[in-house]
Amino acid sequence: MDIGSTQERGQWGSKLGFIMAAAGSAVGLGNLWKFPFLAGQNGGGAFVLVYLVLLLLIGFTLMMAEITIGRFTGLNAIGAYRKIKASWAWVGSLGVLAGFLILSFYSVIGGWIIAYIVKAATGTFNTADTKMLGDMFTNFIQSSGTPIFYHGLFMLMTLGIVIGGIQQGIEKYSKILMPALFGMMALVVLRSVTLDGAMEGIKFFITPDFSKITGGVILAALGQVFFSLSLGMGCMITYGSYLSKDTNIPECSLIIPLIDTGVAVMAGFAIIPAAMAFNFPVDAGPSLLFITLPAVFSKMPLGGLMGVIFFVLALFAAVTSSISLLEVCVSYVVDEWNWTRKKATLIISGLIFAAGIPCSLSQGPWSHIKLIKGKGILDSVDFVASNVLLPLGGILLCVFIGWVWGLRRIQHIRKTEEGETIITWELEYTDALKEATNDGKVNFPMATIWVFLIKWLAPVAITIVFFQGVFS
Ligand code: PHE
Numbered sequence: 001m002d003i004g005s006t007q008e009r010g011q012w013g014s015k016l017g018f019i020m021a022a023a024g025s026a027v028g029l030g031n032l033w034k035f036p037f038l039a040g041q042n043g044g045g046a047f048v049l050v051y052l053v054l055l056l057l058i059g060f061t062l063m064m065a066e067i068t069i070g071r072f073t074g075l076n077a078i079g080a081y082r083k084i085k086a087s088w089a090w091v092g093s094l095g096v097l098a099g100f101l102i103l104s105f106y107s108v109i110g111g112w113i114i115a116y117i118v119k120a121a122t123g124t125f126n127t128a129d130t131k132m133l134g135d136m137f138t139n140f141i142q143s144s145g146t147p148i149f150y151h152g153l154f155m156l157m158t159l160g161i162v163i164g165g166i167q168q169g170i171e172k173y174s175k176i177l178m179p180a181l182f183g184m185m186a187l188v189v190l191r192s193v194t195l196d197g198a199m200e201g202i203k204f205f206i207t208p209d210f211s212k213i214t215g216g217v218i219l220a221a222l223g224q225v226f227f228s229l230s231l232g233m234g235c236m237i238t239y240g241s242y243l244s245k246d247t248n249i250p251e252c253s254l255i256i257p258l259i260d261t262g263v264a265v266m267a268g269f270a271i272i273p274a275a276m277a278f279n280f281p282v283d284a285g286p287s288l289l290f291i292t293l294p295a296v297f298s299k300m301p302l303g304g305l306m307g308v309i310f311f312v313l314a315l316f317a318a319v320t321s322s323i324s325l326l327e328v329c330v331s332y333v334v335d336e337w338n339w340t341r342k343k344a345t346l347i348i349s350g351l352i353f354a355a356g357i358p359c360s361l362s363q364g365p366w367s368h369i370k371l372i373k374g375k376g377i378l379d380s381v382d383f384v385a386s387n388v389l390l391p392l393g394g395i396l397l398c399v400f401i402g403w404v405w406g407l408r409r410i411q412h413i414r415k416t417e418e419g420e421t422i423i424t425w426e427l428e429y430t431d432a433l434k435e436a437t438n439d440g441k442v443n444f445p446m447a448t449i450w451v452f453l454i455k456w457l458a459p460v461a462i463t464i465v466f467f468q469g470v471f472s
Helices: 015-026 029-041 045-073 077-084 086-121 130-142 145-163 167-193 198-206 215-228 235-240 249-277 288-298 303-337 341-361 377-406 431-436 447-470
Strands: 408-415 421-428
Touching: 015 167, 015 235, 015 249, 015 303, 029 045, 029 086, 029 215, 029 249, 029 288, 029 303, 045 077, 045 198, 045 215, 045 235, 045 249, 045 377, 045 431, 045 447, 077 086, 077 235, 077 303, 077 377, 086 130, 086 145, 086 288, 086 303, 086 341, 086 377, 130 145, 130 288, 145 303, 145 341, 167 198, 167 249, 167 288, 167 303, 198 249, 215 249, 215 377, 215 447, 235 303, 249 288, 249 431, 288 303, 303 341, 341 377, 377 431, 377 447, 431 447
Parallel strands: none
Antiparallel strands: 408 421
8 A cells, every 4th residue: 555645545453553653753853862962962951841832732732633633534634634725725734845954964864874784784883982982973074975875865765665665664664663663772871871971861851941932942842843843844634544443543644753762862871971971072963972971882791792783773763754755755756746756756856855965964064154044054954854844834833723624612602591501612513623622532532621721821822932932
């Protein structure tokens, strides 16, 4: 079965299959690589706290919204918007642009992961000397050819899977490899937090220093909620379109963010205490994972092997995310422009590969080029996609589902025998709410809260954070 094909739309084999696939999209470099470095750059515990609050209020709400629209329409993002209200189809295209941009730099980092599998396998980083590991990393990403070669390799892997249609593969492998990733992470966390000097890092990661919370920190956390949960660009709409009608959507919408956050927090515990223990600056940014983890592995029994296993699992997590990014773009072109799946996949992958090249070069020869807020090319693309396009897609999604498609409460006015007026409110089961609750069969005590969050709190909060962060 092909995700995205309109003729033969299949379904996930089981609820577990869907959760694993959606979690596969969610869990990726966003958790392992980005979350720890953002936490390190944005005040540690302060960032984690803001992240968790936004996750609960906005992540869960939008996850449920996307899955609901997807299952209701059985279509990809653009088709879904169009089916409910044709004039909104352009919101779906915005998601395609976000997917394109994200994948162009995601694949560069994915390439770094492949390179590190090779480095681990050949025993190159058998040291805890972060100075040496840092030099090794810098030399690698600053060179022109090699990272681009690995970026191409990562794109080839992604493309290979997407051409073949993605469901069967993802379901089968995710069920084994996701738990394996959890297990492996647990071992690394255990080693990291027991290193001499790790305590300081643990404190930094879990103690929120409220003075560190600024507009920029909140926007970074918001962007990360969207990025990490694959929200705001219609990815979960597509995945939801393959969900069977009897699956409990509210339950899935809680479990997926829970798994995702579990992995992100574990990655934080694996990386930040180690950075402190090895005297490496936690605010070093994108290099954090690639310098601290090899140092941790060098302190583990069978460290070389552990390193290989970890980076292989990280690659798997990255690929299950990158295929969902590519899929959003491919299914758009297949459905809208009537291209064949093969042609669409090959051409789009080629374009994304090309767009990734400047991102890769911006780490070395092109590092002097600054685009937005003094950021280099890769960071600027990330900023525009994650902190602008995804939240924008999120606001539009809220308005669409809450106001255009419609979620309403109806007022009942009753007079008692004593002549008192009693006003009660009841949710009207419009299509959106019917779909989200399986025609009211799913006991969903939070329905009222969800309706409030999606109509008011989420869009208002995202808008405020967005303007504060982008224009400050
Ligand atoms: N959620 C993925 C990650 O954390 C990245 C992603 C973003 C995937 C948006 C799909 C859509 O790595």
